Amino acid sequence: MDSEYKKVFTGSFIVAQLIVDKLKAVDITAIVKDETESGRLAGFGSSVPGYQDVYVHQDELENAMPIVNDVTSELDN
Template identity: 55%
Template sequence: MNSNYTRIFSGNFILAQTIFNQLKAIGIIPVIKDESESGRLAGFGSSIQGNQEIFVHADELEKAQSIVQEIIGA
């Protein structure tokens, strides 16, 4: 992943989609990385099913982190 992007979340599909939708609603376009889906499409398995990572551009990091904290309650 480009060094201009930072991972702000790693977890289950449902939380990832909620965060993704909230970020889009405020104008942030996040990138979702799903290793298990990538592996499945390539014909390999994954030990962590449904785990997704969300990345945002460094310029949007602070705003995005506040959204993640609101959603996961951290």
């Protein structure tokens, strides 16, 4: 099944929240998926603790990627 949402980032909670905040500032709504928390709530563990996936709607992907790239490149320096 093909989703209308595309993953734009996978990484730490802090960086994911920074990306979400910057996307929100330009009216792009992001969805955050935290499999660790979902697994904990369901009674079993999964994936790397503290890592989250950030998704945006495919219609907003072109505008979202420069923001994601800016945030991640700032962290590499």
